[in-house]
Every structure is written in C-alpha cells, then in structure tokens.
Amino acid sequence: MRSRIDVSVIVPTYQGAAYVDDCMRSIAAQDLSGVEVLVVDDGSTDETVALVSSHADRIPDLRVVSNPQRLGAVANVNRCFELARGRWIKPVFQDDLIEEGCLAAMRAARRRGVPVVVCGRRYRYEGGAPDWQREACEHLLEQSLVSRFGGGFVSGAVVADLAVEMVERRVPQLNFVGEPVSWMIERRAALKAGGFDEGYVQLWDYELPLRLATEKGIVLVDEPLATFRVHGDSETARNLSGSAFAINVLDRLRIQVAYATGSGHRAVRGAALRPDPPVGLLATAMGVAAAARRIASELPADEQSSAIREIDAVTAPLPDEVPEGAPSPWDARNAEMALLLELSDRDLPDHLLDDPGDGGSGTETAAVITEASEATEERADESVAPGAVGVEGQVTGASGVGRLRRAARALRTNQWWGHMLGPITASACLQLGWRQVPPGAGIARVLGLLWVSVFLAAYGYVVNDASDVESDRIAGKSNSMGGLPVLARLGVVVAFAAVGALPWLVIDLEPPALIVLLAVYLCPLVYSIPPVRLKERVVGPLIDASNAFVLPALFTIFLFSPLGDATGPPALMLAGTLLWTASFGLRAILKHQIDDADNDRSSGTKTLVLLIGESRARRLSHWIVFPMELLGLALLVATVATWSWGTVAVGVGYAALFHGMRLTGVIDRGLATTTLDRGWWMTWYQVWPALLLSLGLAVWEPWYLVVTGLVVALFWPRVPNATSIFVREARRELRRHLRGR
Incomplete structure (x- = not known):
C-alpha cells in the first residue's frame, strides 16, 4: 500500500476549529491522485476532529489519528512524519491554505536526489496582527530563497553561504527557507536526519529543511502557492507571547x-x-x-x-x-x-x-x-x-538611522526604489548619450529628475494609502496613514507633492514636459480616490503602469529633448521606450495584484487579477506581457547602438556570457537571480542598465562619472552584494577546476 502513495499531506491539529475547515477545503481542491491526507490531532477538545472528518467524501484517502495524550506541537509533527505512508511529505497546518495546483506544481518540480522543494508563499493578516509582526513577515518574504533566486535548483553550497551570511548579520534565526506550508520534504531523508529537533521552540521548522538543503540543495517554485495566516491564535503567536x-x-x-x-x-x-x-x-x-x-x-x-x-x-x-x-x-x-x-x-x-x-x-x-x-x-x-x-x-x-528606516518602511520604499528609480535613471542616461547632451546641463537635470522621482513616487504611495485606510483595516493590512486624522493625511500628501516640484522652480520646463508632469500628479488621484478609483476597474493596472513607468519615461524624454539633437531615429527610441515601460510596468502591477489577491478579496477591493483569475493573470504576464517587454528592450538596445556600439557590446556580451555559463553548468545553476523572469526584474533592470549606460557616457565625457557615482549611491546595497556573489562563485569554480586537474 505504501508504494502507491507518492505524497502524504500532513495536517497536525490542536484546537483548530476556527480555521481547519478552510484548510481542508484548500487541500480537497488539489489533484489528489497518489496522495493521502493524514490528520493527527493532539488532543483537541473543540470541533476540530469533526470538521476534519466531514471532508471524507471530498478527500478519497483521508486518515484521522488522535494522539492518546498531548505531545506538543513539534512532537506531533514528528509523529505525522512517522505515520505518513508517502515518499514525500507536504505539511499544511490547520490554519494554512494552499492554492489550487500547489501539489501538482511542487510534485512536478522535484529533482532526483534533492530532498526539499519550496514554493513562494504569501501572508494573510487576520485578527488585528500588530504592525511589527506584519513588517517581520514582509521582511521574511524579501529575504526568502524564492525572492532571492526565483525558481529552479539552488545548490547546497549557496544555501550554506546564505546561512553564514545570516550569522555575519547577527540574525541566524532569520528563516529564509519558509514556513512548513511552503515546503515539501522527502520523508526518508527527514527521518534519516532524525526528524525535527524538539529542543527548539520556534526554529524547528527552519533548522531541518536548512540542514537537508545545505547538504543536497533545494528546488524552488517561483509561484506563491501557499498562504500562511497570521493571527493571535496561531502556534507562532502563542510562542512569541509566551516563550x-x-x-x-x-x-x-x-x-x-x-x-x-x-x-x-x-x-x-x-x-x-x-x-x-x-x-x-x-x-x-x-x-x-x-x-x-x-x-x-x-x-x-x-x-x-x-x-x-x-x-x-x-x-x-x-x-x-x-x-x-x-x-x-x-x-x-x-x-x-x-x-x-x-x-x-x-x-x-x-x-x-x-x-x-x-x-x-x-x-x-x-x-x-x-x-x-x-x-x-x-x-x-x-x-x-x-x-x-x-x-x-x-x-x-x-x-537617526532607525527613524529613517521607519520612515522608509512607512513609505514602502522597498516596493518602488529599485524597480522605479532604476529604469528612470537608465532612461535619463540613454537620453544624455543619444542626444549628446553637454555635462553641465545634463547633470543638473539628472539631479532634478531623481529628486522629483523619489518624492513623487512617495506621493503616489501616500495618496494610495490615504485612500485605502478603511479597506486595509478590513483586510487586516498595515497602512502608513491609518493612525493619522484626515487633515494630517491631506497635509502629508500636499507636502510630498510640493517638495517634488522644487527643482522646477530653477529649471525651466518646456510645455510637453510640464503637461506630462501634471499627469504624473493627477494619476494617483484618479487611480486611488473615490468615486473614480480606477484601481478597482479593468483599466487599473494600465493606469498604475502608466503612472509608475510610462509617464516618467515620457517626462524624461521631454526633459532632455531641448538639450541636443538625436543621433538616431526618434521613432525607434519612442517605440522602444513606450513598449518597454508599458509592458514592464504592467507586469509589475500584475505581480503585485497576484501577490495581494487574498487581501484584496477579503477587503472587497476589485482588481483586474480578481476579475480574470490569478492563473489567467500569470499566463497573461508570462506569455504576452513579458515578450512585449523584451521586444521593447530590443528596440532600446538598437537606440543605444546609434551612439555607443561599445556599450551595447559590453551589455549583450555580459548577459550572454553569464547566462550561457549558468545554463551550461560552468557556474552554479542555483544563481537563479539571473533568470529572465526574476533576475532581470530584481537585478538587471534595477542596477546594470543605468550603471552600464552611465559608464558609456563617462567614456564619451568624463564629467559624467558624476552620474555613475549617483547610480552606485542609489543602489549601493545591491552593487557589493552582486559583486561578492560573482567573486565567491569565481573562486569556487576556480578551486573546483584546479582540483579537477
């Protein structure tokens, strides 16, 4: 009987009547061929067992076991592993949820000899979760393996390096693997390793998968297929309050x-x-x-x-x-x-x-x-x-550093600093080179552009937060404006709008640039504020993408157009800019709406993703929007080639060499941050185009090294991190090559 069971979905329960029904429904929605569902109850006195048993008609192979005496959370999970009959174990705790298709995707991703598979996950905040806990969860998402590497195989050496990095940062307890609902583990490997260490209160679910992953690697699935519910009744909340x-x-x-x-x-x-x-x-x-x-x-x-x-x-x-x-x-x-x-x-x-x-x-x-x-x-x-x-x-x-960090978190700079400022800076560098703009006027306008970009991005977010105070409260989401009275919210919005306009008191704008700038101010208002509130309409993502990417790119074009003549066809540059920014922006918005679908659903916020469905939205992003984005990028590369073939050669050569070496196994394939779908999002778009174009400018006119310095300053944390990864991998591969000889 054991041989026909491929996966055991384990559900350790204790006093979970308030949540377990939703959990079992999410399991019943999976493809359960070759799957058993094992529920081990640890002495519940509520309706937990009855609710679980009510799903027997929807779950063909459902086993419910009750412990004769209470074991405790970690020991009960170990008992689940002992009783399971599947070759692989998929934990889904009583208050967890898994998306339709989760089991199928994780089973398909398995790789021979690799004992751990981890998918992306999202958090659902319930019952007034405090801000510190929400921020902690968002930080865990940012630091997770899936966020760092996307999908695919990550070697044990890379995972071990990350564990050491956490020790160096004095946060060895930071779980960059993920909660149990996000992973699937080979049963034999887990039992051979001794199971979960019951000495831990909180880190037991991090230490074992980390131990297995550092030895044999880990497979990542770059989709948020699991939901971890954050509420006051969870085991985590009880641990944090009592231990x-x-x-x-x-x-x-x-x-x-x-x-x-x-x-x-x-x-x-x-x-x-x-x-x-x-x-x-x-x-x-x-x-x-x-x-x-x-x-x-x-x-x-x-x-x-x-x-x-x-x-x-x-x-x-x-x-x-x-x-x-x-x-x-x-x-x-x-x-x-x-x-x-x-x-x-x-x-x-x-x-x-x-x-x-x-x-x-x-x-x-x-x-x-x-x-x-x-x-x-x-x-x-x-x-x-x-x-x-x-x-x-x-x-x-x-x-003061702490106050700056708290302000940055309130403005959610982590959500826009890189993927908005990076393309804007790259667009500015392209215009400077393409138009052969003298450095005096060019650098002054770059500084003005970056100033307005930072403050108007923050303006857009505070407008959105001010409009979403009530819906975020219903959904249990944190909101930077939630604790302020209405007049104070208005004052914050006006302050950011006014400060963002300061550079144009000393730099004259031509009418086209002024019109686009006014549109940048207007878009967040019509996007967020009732009764128009376009974010809840089908065109919402297009408006958001336009405000975040298309309009800033157009403003950049008009800002520099009076300063020099073009070295190539304007139509080529304009088509590439519009296609790339619109596609990239739309993909960013779709991703955000997919990640936030549960919160939007619970608050009643209507979005395009909820209207067409998350699976269809992913297909739209992957098969239509992303190819259009690459086409726009190709047109922009052709535009750069009209003034600097050397810059194009270096950029294309770097991309081809790095991806070729990774895909052929010369360097670790686990460096999945370099994949098109994820790494060009996280690293390529955010750092390298602006850095490369600014260096191309500096070759033509050394004064533009000032712009290169600005790029490095803007993205400083990413530059040494990327460099250290490259140096580390180069050393490792050199040692491996020398040992092979």
Whole structure:
C-alpha cells in the first residue's frame, strides 16, 4: 500500500476549529491522485476532529489519528512524519491554505536526489496582527530563497553561504527557507536526519529543511502557492507571547551551537571558511552563550535556575575558551556585544568595553556597536518579540538611522526604489548619450529628475494609502496613514507633492514636459480616490503602469529633448521606450495584484487579477506581457547602438556570457537571480542598465562619472552584494577546476 502513495499531506491539529475547515477545503481542491491526507490531532477538545472528518467524501484517502495524550506541537509533527505512508511529505497546518495546483506544481518540480522543494508563499493578516509582526513577515518574504533566486535548483553550497551570511548579520534565526506550508520534504531523508529537533521552540521548522538543503540543495517554485495566516491564535503567536527567552535567546543559541559543532551542519562550517577572513562559527556561538548567561542572570529568581540549566545543556559541545588558531576569535566578543545590545537596554559588561588590544581596535568595536544598533532597530523585521527580554532601549530610541528606516518602511520604499528609480535613471542616461547632451546641463537635470522621482513616487504611495485606510483595516493590512486624522493625511500628501516640484522652480520646463508632469500628479488621484478609483476597474493596472513607468519615461524624454539633437531615429527610441515601460510596468502591477489577491478579496477591493483569475493573470504576464517587454528592450538596445556600439557590446556580451555559463553548468545553476523572469526584474533592470549606460557616457565625457557615482549611491546595497556573489562563485569554480586537474 505504501508504494502507491507518492505524497502524504500532513495536517497536525490542536484546537483548530476556527480555521481547519478552510484548510481542508484548500487541500480537497488539489489533484489528489497518489496522495493521502493524514490528520493527527493532539488532543483537541473543540470541533476540530469533526470538521476534519466531514471532508471524507471530498478527500478519497483521508486518515484521522488522535494522539492518546498531548505531545506538543513539534512532537506531533514528528509523529505525522512517522505515520505518513508517502515518499514525500507536504505539511499544511490547520490554519494554512494552499492554492489550487500547489501539489501538482511542487510534485512536478522535484529533482532526483534533492530532498526539499519550496514554493513562494504569501501572508494573510487576520485578527488585528500588530504592525511589527506584519513588517517581520514582509521582511521574511524579501529575504526568502524564492525572492532571492526565483525558481529552479539552488545548490547546497549557496544555501550554506546564505546561512553564514545570516550569522555575519547577527540574525541566524532569520528563516529564509519558509514556513512548513511552503515546503515539501522527502520523508526518508527527514527521518534519516532524525526528524525535527524538539529542543527548539520556534526554529524547528527552519533548522531541518536548512540542514537537508545545505547538504543536497533545494528546488524552488517561483509561484506563491501557499498562504500562511497570521493571527493571535496561531502556534507562532502563542510562542512569541509566551516563550520570549526561549525564542530570542535559547533558539538562537541552539542554532549557533548546531552550526559550530553539529554533525548535520558540516556544509555550513565549510561555507564559513570560504570568506577571507573566515567566519568564526565557534567563536560566535561562544559569544552568544556568554550573552545568554548574562541575560539569564537578570531573569526573575524563579526562572534563573531552569534557564541556566538549559543554557548549560545547549552549550555542552562548546569548549571553555576559543581554541588557539580558530577562525576570527574576536567574533565571540562581537557576537556577545551584538546580542546584548539588541535584546536589552542594559549597560555593557566591562570586558566588552575594554580596549581589545592586539586582537582588535576601537574602530572594530564601533563597527559592531553600529551593526548591533541597526539590528535592534530592525528587531521587528527579524521576528523578535517586542518586550521579550528587557525593553526597547536607548540604542533604538536615539538613532537617526532607525527613524529613517521607519520612515522608509512607512513609505514602502522597498516596493518602488529599485524597480522605479532604476529604469528612470537608465532612461535619463540613454537620453544624455543619444542626444549628446553637454555635462553641465545634463547633470543638473539628472539631479532634478531623481529628486522629483523619489518624492513623487512617495506621493503616489501616500495618496494610495490615504485612500485605502478603511479597506486595509478590513483586510487586516498595515497602512502608513491609518493612525493619522484626515487633515494630517491631506497635509502629508500636499507636502510630498510640493517638495517634488522644487527643482522646477530653477529649471525651466518646456510645455510637453510640464503637461506630462501634471499627469504624473493627477494619476494617483484618479487611480486611488473615490468615486473614480480606477484601481478597482479593468483599466487599473494600465493606469498604475502608466503612472509608475510610462509617464516618467515620457517626462524624461521631454526633459532632455531641448538639450541636443538625436543621433538616431526618434521613432525607434519612442517605440522602444513606450513598449518597454508599458509592458514592464504592467507586469509589475500584475505581480503585485497576484501577490495581494487574498487581501484584496477579503477587503472587497476589485482588481483586474480578481476579475480574470490569478492563473489567467500569470499566463497573461508570462506569455504576452513579458515578450512585449523584451521586444521593447530590443528596440532600446538598437537606440543605444546609434551612439555607443561599445556599450551595447559590453551589455549583450555580459548577459550572454553569464547566462550561457549558468545554463551550461560552468557556474552554479542555483544563481537563479539571473533568470529572465526574476533576475532581470530584481537585478538587471534595477542596477546594470543605468550603471552600464552611465559608464558609456563617462567614456564619451568624463564629467559624467558624476552620474555613475549617483547610480552606485542609489543602489549601493545591491552593487557589493552582486559583486561578492560573482567573486565567491569565481573562486569556487576556480578551486573546483584546479582540483579537477
């Protein structure tokens, strides 16, 4: 009987009557051929089991097992794995949902010898989820493997490198794999690895798939096929409210010790040796242990002894001091300082304030304090419960960087900074070169363009948020304008509109540019504000795409047109610009509406995606809009060729070489950020066209190195990250080649 079951969908339940019916309906909507659905209840006293059993007529192979005594959340999941009969396990917890076609897509994506498949997921916020939790979830999405790499296979070495990166960033607990509803695991591999470590409170569902993925790689499905519901009754919410020390200190300590000493994390230790200098995993674990002991000593007296016993048990594999010759011994000191700064407002212990002598410098200490301060300000983003150990302290409250970050989050700069400013900057560079604009006037107008782009993008978002306060409240979404009275919202909108217009007080605009600029101001109003509110009409995505991409590109053309004559056919440039920006913008809006479909559905917001269906919207984006986008890009490449063949040759050569090397296996195919559908979105469009065109300008006129500097400043976090990936891969492939010889 076991052989005919390919996948076991496991549903561990406990007191889930409020949610489990929706969960079972989403499972029943799948193609269940070769699939069993195993529900293991952990002693519910509500209607959970009855509701599950009511789906027996829609789920052919449904098994319901009740534990004779309560095991607890992690042990119950392990029992599900033991009782399952399928070769693969697909967890769907009682409050989770999976999209129609989820099982089929994940089964089709499997790859021989790779034990983990992960799909994209979305969050649904219910029951007044606090802002810090919403921000934490959005941050997890941004950091996830699917967001970083799109779809396809990612090697174990790349996953291990990311685990080490999280250690370096002092966030080893950041789950970049995904919640259980987003993954499917080979049963035999999970059981052979010992199952889920029941010592963890929160990170058990991260540590095991990470351990398997670092050994044999992971397959990604670039579609949001799973929904994780965020509400006050969830296991996660109970953990965050009742197990603060266990999550924020013990879980973090446990995974650090596992990385440093655990037999299942050899790949992570190997990855830690690749940077120069290496990352000291053992030293870091010892530093976290020292911080944990200090924090435990300040717990209430009745909790201290048990906390210290747990710390002793977790740290038993660690030596008493960092061995001589171990990598980066100062990581112990830095890790201890970072954790203490993040989790409390206490004074630092004396040994952390002492001059490090010949092992370090005051500069190093300052750098660690800065990093730890940033970690404190981002505490909500990285799933640390507020008030868990100590309170938000002086570091957070006094930091200007923290205030800037909170303002950026309120304006959702992560949603528009790259994919809007990148194309606009590239368009400006194209116009400067194509028209051979002198650098004096050209640089001044580039600065004005970037100024207006930033403030009008923010203007568009605050108009939208001000109009969506009520619908976002119904949907349970956070809203930057929700806490402001009506007049204050109006004041914010007017302020951004006015500040955005400042450059044009000193730079004269020709009538066409002025008309387009007025249209940029008008579009967010007709798009968002009732009674017109075009966002709820079929033309909504076209209007949004026009405002975000087409109109800014037209404004850029008219802004620079008086400054020089074209070097090629204007029709070619105009057709390429309109086709590329309209298609790229429409694809961006469709993606946003697909990702936000659940929230829009629950709030009653009508969008194009909800009218035509998510599957049809994906096909529209992939088979119609994206090819049009590539055609527009080709026309723009031809336009660039009329003034700089060298720039075209470098750009096309880079793309062909990099993708060719990846697709032929010369470099790691797991670098899926370079795929057309995802990576050109995330990296190519956002950085390289503007950077390449600005360098082409600088070759013609060195003063345009100022523009190159602006591009690097705008996208600085992406430039070193992309460079480090390239250098790391080059070193790895060189070593592999030398070993092969």
